[in-house]
């Protein structure tokens with residue numbers, strides 16, 4: 540995290556190979572653009588303009604005025620005078636991530652919005668990304684790669700991967716050959732997106748930016764800690780640990796060290812938790828879809844950990860409980876069926892349980908030999924979605940089930 544595009548990760552690894560030459564590019568000024576057309580900076584900038592154009596037409600950008608209006612306003616609050624230089628895109632991508640390109644393009648993944656519990660947490664990530672931008676980290680990384688005699692051809696291919704990464708694909712692909720789960724992606728992206736020094740700087744200064752905007756600095760270490768917990772619960776990690784391959788665990792000390800540094804930093808800063816009412820309202824219509832994308836990654840360990848955390852924190856309860864039931868039903872380990880049924884029933888106590896979950900509840904009750912309960916859930920489903928594509932089928936189920944329960 541957070542600036543994970545494959546571009547940045549790969550340039551980072553090139554920089555690591557190069558022994559990280561020091562290439563301080565200074566701090567950006569408002570409205571700054573590359574002066575020399577043939578400079579490295581200009582080439583990086585225009586490549587990013589191309590990537591931005593591709594992103595715009597990719598169909599992955601969420602074009603919802605309420606959501607983008609909320610996110611834009613928060614970014615502006617944190618970016619201050621740099622607000623006009625930043626263009627924000629909220630992108631359908633289950634990866635826990637955000638990135639900021641040197642041309643002012645900021646990308647915020649839906650996977651980040653799904654995970655953030657508050658405006659404060661989202662604000663910290665935005666602050667972190669803004670620091671990468673303001674401190675010209677991408678350019679420094681790029682320059683470090685050049686210092687190591689990495690040829691223009693290599694850098695060019697890296698850039699083209701960056702474009703692809705910004706416009707599509709499941710996060711994690713390209714990070715590990717198999718089972719490229721979200722947790723795997725964040726382990727690598729998180730630890731190695733930029734050099735450790737630049738990540739520490741982005742953490743520290745990002746916290747200051749967020750705190751100066753009136754956000755709670757404790758949200759910084761918290762969101763990293765949540766990330767670590769999710770990573771540890773990942774099926775990938777468990778498999779890696781079982782096979783005694785070490786796997787992602789090697790990156791944990793890095794994340795742990797960043798959490799500790801952030802905790803220390805946050806302790807000396809002011810700030811109370813934001814009310815987050817506007818944040819929750821902005822994301823509410825999307826949570827269920829974002830959970831679907833997360834569940835489709837089929838890393839049940841980390842997904843369940845994420846969902847449990849959100850249930851404990853409160854908010855969107857019907858949506859998160861129904862998602863938990865869905866994951867249990869898909870995983871179908873011993874005891875999962877009964878647990879899924881119970882969890883759907885718990886979700887049904889909340890008005891925001893998605894309509895589709897009533898269909899699932901009906902199906903589980905049908906399989907459990909509870910025709911009356913099944914018919915009731917199917918009926919609620921049809922009341923919620925009268926024009927459902929499977930309405931005729933579900934009506935037939937209800938007729939049969941009513942006959943059975945008489």
Ligand SMILES: [Zn+2]
Nearest residue numbers: 540541542741
């Ligand atoms: Zn970063």
